[in-house]
Amino acid sequence: MTTTAPDASAYTFRNADQQGPNQLQILAEILDEHTTDMLVHAGIADGWHCLDVGPGRGTITTWMAQQVGPAGHVTALDLDPRHVIGGDTITIQQGDVRIVDLPDGHYDLIHTRLVLLHLAERLAVLDRLVTALKPGGVLVVSDWDATDRSMLVHAPTPQAAAAFDTFQDGLLAILETNGADVGWARRAPAAVRAAGMVDVETIVHNRLWPGGGAGNLLHVSNSYQLHDALLGAGLRVEELELLREAMQDPQTLAYCYWMFTTIGRRPKR
Numbered sequence: 608m609t610t611t612a613p614d615a616s617a618y619t620f621r622n623a624d625q626q627g628p629n630q631l632q633i634l635a636e637i638l639d640e641h642t643t644d645m646l647v648h649a650g651i652a653d654g655w656h657c658l659d660v661g662p663g664r665g666t667i668t669t670w671m672a673q674q675v676g677p678a679g680h681v682t683a684l685d686l687d688p689r690h691v692i693g694g695d696t697i698t699i700q701q702g703d704v705r706i707v708d709l710p711d712g713h714y715d716l717i718h719t720r721l722v723l724l725h726l727a728e729r730l731a732v733l734d735r736l737v738t739a740l741k742p743g744g745v746l747v748v749s750d751w752d753a754t755d756r757s758m759l760v761h762a763p764t765p766q767a768a769a770a771f772d773t774f775q776d777g778l779l780a781i782l783e784t785n786g787a788d789v790g791w792a793r794r795a796p797a798a799v800r801a802a803g804m805v806d807v808e809t810i811v812h813n814r815l816w817p818g819g820g821a822g823n824l825l826h827v828s829n830s831y832q833l834h835d836a837l838l839g840a841g842l843r844v845e846e847l848e849l850l851r852e853a854m855q856d857p858q859t860l861a862y863c864y865w866m867f868t869t870i871g872r873r874p875k876r
């Protein structure tokens with residue numbers, strides 16, 4: 608199924624950025640254990656044909672290829688798939704999920720993590736993904752909800768806590784300007800059901816990270832990748848430096864964003 612091209616993607620981050628591989632590796636460290644649990648729960652099995660939408664670093668693509676074995680196949684579709692590692696049963700496809708040709712009724716499993724929240728066209732994309740599933744196929748959609756602003760449990764100083772808040776304000780404003788919806792993850796179950804899926808369930812995941820842990824290093828990486836945009840959003844260089852120091856200080860304790868994973872099945876008929 609193809610659709611007419613929307614405007615060039617306003618996706619906020621760049622895999623080609625110097626911070627790109629670091630950011631994507633941090634995401635894998637924070638989230639892969641949860642995601643693989645969810646994919647097992649979704650029933651991933653030998654011989655399945657899978658689509659990983661926006662694989663980023665490709666760690667989940669590789670893991671899925673191991674699960675489905677030589678009789679199965681995984682397509683990794685990304686705007687910029689430069690960091691995905693290929694394999695005999697992996698097809699790496701460069702493309703925009705909003706417009707790329709997707710085969711109808713083809714996949715046993717479609718997984719997408721931290722992609723739909725960024726796309727203004729997320730509901731249309733959801734419909735496209737449902738259509739690309741075989742009858743009985745499974746969709747696993749994971750996104751962060753960033754509306755809870757009580758993530759920081761302990762900061763080294765009140766100034767560091769204030770810099771964390773200002774940074775989150777600036778980051779979320781930039782994301783939303785680019786079409787992201789940082790509260791969509793909580794509503795995803797209703798959207799997945801409205802798209803015609805059945806057996807819809809949602810599992811919520813988080814953990815507390817010390818300074819220097821992946822959940823906090825993510826903010827350091829994002830602060831470098833979006834340095835200029837954050838200054839444009841009103842942050843000061845001193846605030847960014849304070850944030851980076853605090854996120855690497857072992858005294859710091861902060862939750863990551865809440866991850867909502869919604870699983871649904873395309874009806875058999």
Ligand SMILES: C[S@@+](CC[C@H](N)C(=O)[O-])C[C@H]1O[C@@H](n2cnc3c(N)ncnc32)[C@H](O)[C@@H]1O
Pocket residue numbers: 616618620622631634635638660661662663664684685686687702703704705719720721722725726
């Ligand atoms: C935040 S990263 C998440 C990467 C990976 N799924 C993870 O959770 O670690 C978003 C990924 O989606 C890709 N992406 C963004 N917009 C896309 C689009 N319209 N079509 C395909 N891929 C897209 C980006 O290039 C990037 O690799």
